[in-house]
Every structure is written in C-alpha cells, then in structure tokens.
Amino acid sequence: MLIFFFTLLVSFSGFLLLFLDTQPEQQRSHNYNHAPLSHPIIGCLVSFYQNRHRLLDWYTEHLANSPTQTIVVRRLGARRTVVTANPRNVEYILKTNFGNFPKGKPFTEILGDLLGCGIFNVDGELWHTQRKLASHEFSTRSLKDFIVKTLQEETQQRLLPLLEHAARESHVIDLQDVLRRLTFDTVCRVSLGYDPSCLDLAKPLPPLLTAFDTASEVSAARGAAPVFLVWKMKRILNVGSEKSLKEAVKLVHESVVKIIKAKKDKIAFNERNCGMDLLDRLLKAGHEEIVVRDMVISMIMAGRDTTSAAMTWLFWLLSKHREQEASLVKEFSFGENENKCLDYECLKEMKLLKACLCESMRLYPPVAWDSKHAGGADVLPDGTHVGKGDRVTYFPYGMGRMEALWGKDCCEFKPERWFDEESVKKGVLKCVNPYKFPVFQAGPRVCIGREMAFIQMEYVVASILNRFVISPVSDDYPRFVPLLTAHMAGGFKVRVHYRNGTQRIKLE
Numbered sequence: 001m002l003i004f005f006f007t008l009l010v011s012f013s014g015f016l017l018l019f020l021d022t023q024p025e026q027q028r029s030h031n032y033n034h035a036p037l038s039h040p041i042i043g044c045l046v047s048f049y050q051n052r053h054r055l056l057d058w059y060t061e062h063l064a065n066s067p068t069q070t071i072v073v074r075r076l077g078a079r080r081t082v083v084t085a086n087p088r089n090v091e092y093i094l095k096t097n098f099g100n101f102p103k104g105k106p107f108t109e110i111l112g113d114l115l116g117c118g119i120f121n122v123d124g125e126l127w128h129t130q131r132k133l134a135s136h137e138f139s140t141r142s143l144k145d146f147i148v149k150t151l152q153e154e155t156q157q158r159l160l161p162l163l164e165h166a167a168r169e170s171h172v173i174d175l176q177d178v179l180r181r182l183t184f185d186t187v188c189r190v191s192l193g194y195d196p197s198c199l200d201l202a203k204p205l206p207p208l209l210t211a212f213d214t215a216s217e218v219s220a221a222r223g224a225a226p227v228f229l230v231w232k233m234k235r236i237l238n239v240g241s242e243k244s245l246k247e248a249v250k251l252v253h254e255s256v257v258k259i260i261k262a263k264k265d266k267i268a269f270n271e272r273n274c275g276m277d278l279l280d281r282l283l284k285a286g287h288e289e290i291v292v293r294d295m296v297i298s299m300i301m302a303g304r305d306t307t308s309a310a311m312t313w314l315f316w317l318l319s320k321h322r323e324q325e326a327s328l329v330k331e332f333s334f335g336e337n338e339n340k341c342l343d344y345e346c347l348k349e350m351k352l353l354k355a356c357l358c359e360s361m362r363l364y365p366p367v368a369w370d371s372k373h374a375g376g377a378d379v380l381p382d383g384t385h386v387g388k389g390d391r392v393t394y395f396p397y398g399m400g401r402m403e404a405l406w407g408k409d410c411c412e413f414k415p416e417r418w419f420d421e422e423s424v425k426k427g428v429l430k431c432v433n434p435y436k437f438p439v440f441q442a443g444p445r446v447c448i449g450r451e452m453a454f455i456q457m458e459y460v461v462a463s464i465l466n467r468f469v470i471s472p473v474s475d476d477y478p479r480f481v482p483l484l485t486a487h488m489a490g491g492f493k494v495r496v497h498y499r500n501g502t503q504r505i506k507l508e
Contacts, residue, residue: 035071036062043074055224056368056482059083060398068382069402078228079106079373081391085399088381091435093372093392095443101392104373110222111484113249114215117291118298130295131448137281138448143190146276147452148459150189154182155463158199163468167496172473174491175315179308182460184209187303191296193277194259208255214248216301220483256293305485306366307453311461312492313364314357315470316478317413324415325465328352329499332466347458351427355418357457358437362406363413365439368397368482396439397482405436469497 036044036058051058062071062083069085084090093101102123115121119130137143159182166173181198188194188208196206218241222231234242263279278299282292318325331352347353371393378386386392403410406417420428434440440447447453464470472494479489 035066035073038074042076043078045075048073048075052224056397056480059369059395060085060401063395063398064402068384069399069404070380070382070384072384079389079391080387081371081393082380082384082386083369083393083395083398084380084382084384085395085402085405086380086382087399087405087433087435089384090394090399090438090442092381093394094435094438094441094445097378098444100375100378101372102375103371104375104389104391106373106391107371111219113245114219114252115298115301116294118294118301120298120302121294130291131444133282133285133287134295134299135448137278138452142276143278143281144452147186147190148455151186151456151459154186154189154199155460158182158185159460160463160467162199162201163464163496167468167498170495172493172495175470175494176308176312176488176492179311179460180305181209183304183308183456184212184300186456187300189277191278191299191303192256192259193263193279207251211248211251211255212300212304214244215252216305216484218242218245218248224482252297253293256297257289260289260292301484302447303449303453305487307457309364309366309486309488310357310361311457312488313480314360314457314461315464315494316472316488316492317360317363318356318465319470319472321413324356324413328356329465332462347455347462350458350462351419351429352415353458353462354454355415355429357454357461358418358432359413359415361439362400362437363411364480364486365396365400366485367439368480368486369393369395370438370441394438396437397480397486399436399438465499467499469499471495471497 036047038044047058048055059071063069063085070089071083073081073083084093103121104123108121108123111121117126119127119134122130159178162178163173165171178199185196185198188196196209197203198205198209221241222228225231231242234240235246238246260279260283263283267280267283279292279296282295287295318328331350371391374386374388374390374392376388380386399405401410409417418429418432420430434442434446440450440453472492474493478492481487481489
C-alpha cells in the first residue's frame with residue numbers, strides 16, 4: 001500500500017507540472033544557484049526520484065556548475081536543504097558558527113532508534129559531556145597500547161592466515177567482507193572487551209553483526225527517502241523495513257546490555273582486575289548503564305565500517321595503479337635490516353602509504369555527506385541564506401571531485417598531490433586544510449579516533465601488501481553506495497596471490 005502511495009505521488013507530481021509550473025522554461029534553465037530543476041509545491045521531487053540511484057553524482061554535477069559550489073534544494077516532504085562543497089562554508093558550519101549548526105532533531109530522529117543518546121547522535125551538554133569523556137580515554141597511553149596490541153593479534157593470528165589459505169587454495173574471497181569482519185572484531189574487543197571471532201569463516205556470522213548491518217542499512221534508507229512520510233508511516237504501522245529495524249535494534253541493545261551486565265559482574269567479583277577496554281573504563285567511572293550502552297554502540301558504528309571502507313577502495317585503486325603499489329611495497333623495504341619491525345614509529349615514516357589512504361578517501365570518503373540543522377537564520381560566507389530549521393549539508397564526496405579545489409585532475413588517483421611540491425623527494429606531506437578535506441569532520445566535532453584510524457589502516461594495508469598481491473576478479477567499475485558509511489556494492493571479489501621477489505618485513 002505504501003509503495004503504491006509513493007508511486008502515485010510521483011506520478012501525480014508529473015501531472016502537477018502541467019498546471020502549477022508557471023515559471024518560464026528559459027528562466028528555469030538558468031536557476032540562479034544551479035540547483036536541480038524545481039517546480040511549485042513538489043520542488044525537485046521528480047528529478048530527485050529519477051536520479052535516486054546516482055544521487056552523489058547528481059549533487060556533484062550541480063555543485064560543480066555553481067559558481068560558489070553551493071546549491072539550495074527544495075522538494076516535497078523534506079526541509080529546505082543547503083548543500084555545499086565550499087571550504088569556507090564548511091569551516092563556518094563546523095567551526096566559526098558551530099553553535100548554530102547542531103545535528104538537530106530531524107537528524108537525531110533518523111538514527112535515534114539505533115544510537116539513542118550516543119555521542120554521534122546528540123547535541124549540547126549531553127554531547128559535550130560524552131566528548132570530554134571520550135577525548136580523555138582516547139588520549140591515554142594505555143588505551144592506545146591496547147588498541148595496537150589488539151590490532152596486531154587480529155592481523156597476525158586471523159587475517160593473514162585467512163589470506164594465506166585463500167592464496168594457497170586459489171579461492172575467491174570478498175575482501176570488503178573480510179575487512180569489515182576484521183574491523184568489527186577489533187572495535188568490539190576495544191570497545192566492549194568482547195570477541196565476536198568474525199574472521200573465522202567456518203563459523204556463522206554472530207547475530208550482533210548481522211543486526212548491526214540491518215540497523216545501519218535501514219537507518220541510512222530513512223535519510224535517503226524521497227518523502228520522509230513513507231518511513232514514518234512504516235514505523236507507525238510496524239511493517240516492512242521499519243519492522244526489520246525494530247527487531248535489529250532490539251537485538252543490538254539486548255546483546256550490548258548483556259555484555260555490560262557480564263562486565264559489571266566481573267568488576268564486582270574482582271575489583272582489582274584492570275580491564276583495558278573502553279567499557280571497563282566507562283563502568284568504573286560510574287556512568288549509567290543506558291549512557292554506557294549508547295556510547296559504546298556509537299563507537300562501534302564509527303570505528304567499524306569507516307576504516308574497512310577506506311581500505312577496500314584503496315586496494316581497488318591500487319589494483320588499477322600497480323606502479324603506485326610497487327612504490328608502496330618499496331617503502332616497506334628496509335634494505336639489509338631484515339629484522340626491522342612494523343611498529344608505530346615505523347608506520348609514521350611511511351608517508352606514501354598515508355598519502356595513498358588520504359587520496360583514496362578523497363575520492364571515496366567513508367562518509368559521503370553529513371548534515372546539520374540551522375538553529376537560527378544565518379548567511380554563509382558565500383552569501384547563501386539559511387533559514388531557521390534548514391538542513392545544511394557539507395559534501396565530502398563532491399568536494400573530492402571539485403576542479404576548483406583539486407585541479408583538472410581531480411577525478412584521478414594521484415597520491416603525490418599530498419606531498420609538498422618543493423619537498424616531494426624528501427617525502428614531506430602537505431598540511432591540507434581540514435575544511436577542504438573534511439573526511440574526519442573538523443572543528444569541535446573532529447573525529448577523536450582519527451590517529452588510531454590511520455594506525456589501523458596503515459598497519460593492515462602494509463601487512464597485506466608486504467605478503468600478497470590483490471587481484472580483482474572483475475574488471476567492471478564498482479559502484480559506490482553511501483549508507484551511514486559508504487561501501488562497494490556487491491562486495492569486492494578478489495584472488496589473493498603471494499608476492500614474490502620482494503623483501504618481507506617482520507611484523508610484531
């Protein structure tokens with residue numbers, strides 16, 4: 001019934017064009033801000049629906065044609081939306097006038113069922129309190145050491161043996177799925193002290209993982225819905241995807257609460273036991289169970305798919321640019337020092353590896369767009385007027401494809417663009433404006449796990465490329481799908497081959 005209703009609405013929109021569109025065709029074709037073709041009442045709903053399978057490129061094309069890299073979008077069933085790829089606007093939204101651009105109720109409503117009052121879904125004092133707590137914990141040396149130790153164990157004892165088996169047996173594997181399993185294992189061990197053992201392919205996926213997948217997918221679909229009324233009606237009636245979301249969220253919450261209660265019992269039984277995971281620290285600090293639950297769920301969501309997505313796209317890009325891969329492998333070589341270990345200090349010296357990761361995330365950002373909602377009327381630096389309650393979206397995917405920001409070769413994979421032009425041979429990386437490259441957000445809400453995310457990605461990528469060559473099974477161009485965090489549609493099917501003729505570094 002709901003699908004029929006939406007189809008009827010879109011069809012009726014076309015009928016409305018014949019009678020309600022009084023704007024002359026010539027005037028429409030020269031819209032002042034190069035926004036999508038808009039009509040009275042329905043706005044750009046028809047164009048939005050027609051391009052629903054390519055929304056990222058649709059927005060990017062309009063932004064590229066706008067002199068200010070900003071457009072205003074109006075459509076039936078949605079708030080007036082300002083979309084920008086202008087770094088000056090992004091800085092204004094995320095830093096200069098940060099207080100006027102909270103996530104807002106429309107955003108938190110979309111993710112509220114899953115994330116509750118977690119740090120990534122709240123504003124104001126509740127956000128500030130959690131942010132201060134998380135910043136303190138992530139800055140402690142003991143937690144950093146625990147994260148690195150966990151990552152090393154997962155990589156050495158699970159990931160690499162899995163890849164060796166695939167290479168030895170000539171099996172095709174879904175590398176995206178493998179990397180997502182790896183990051184889920186790692187983030188669960190770090191956040192909850194719980195080991196789901198997802199990299200054991202002989203075992204079925206744990207229900208917690210599949211529930212997270214379902215909840216993420218349906219929550220993202222809410223945000224992309226052409227007419228928000230549709231998903232809200234489904235939620236009221238408890239049907240379709242909203243019913244699946246409700247069941248998945250229930251499973252996630254119950255699973256995490258069960259882990260929390262077990263951790264509490266463990267702490268009560270042995271108060272001297274000093275657990276290193278984040279959950280242990282939060283409980284010992286005396287925080288309420290629901291607050292802790294929502295906070296660790298937010299941490300899992302943030303730390304799981306973002307890094308796996310970035311690594312997946314990097315491996316695909318390197319498969320198309322073998323000369324860059326060869327340079328990376330050369331960077332891993334240490335001449336006669338065969339006993340050199342790949343540790344934290346060693347990773348910091350791998351400038352090309354970091355440049356490749358940044359370039360991959362520029363083209364395929366783990367979070368394609370992020371929205372705030374204006375607390376009051378405002379004017380952005382480029383002169384765009386923002387009304388109270390307007391949705392204001394900055395767009396990392398489109399920013400990475402703006403010729404005005406990155407030059408005529410903006411759509412090409414060129415890691416060298418991240419090096420200082422006068423010191424390329426010395427390997428000095430540029431200090432790039434974070435509002436030009438906001439993949440980790442910027443300003444007060446900048447990602448507190450940024451440093452650890454780079455460590456994880458660098459360690460895993462170096463470990464794999466040092467031993468193996470990754471070859472995609474298909475030559476087709478993969479499709480970038482922007483859910484809560486982006487992924488490669490259909491997975492990344494590859495064959496794994498041993499790397500010959502290169503020196504292997506020792507990995508701790």
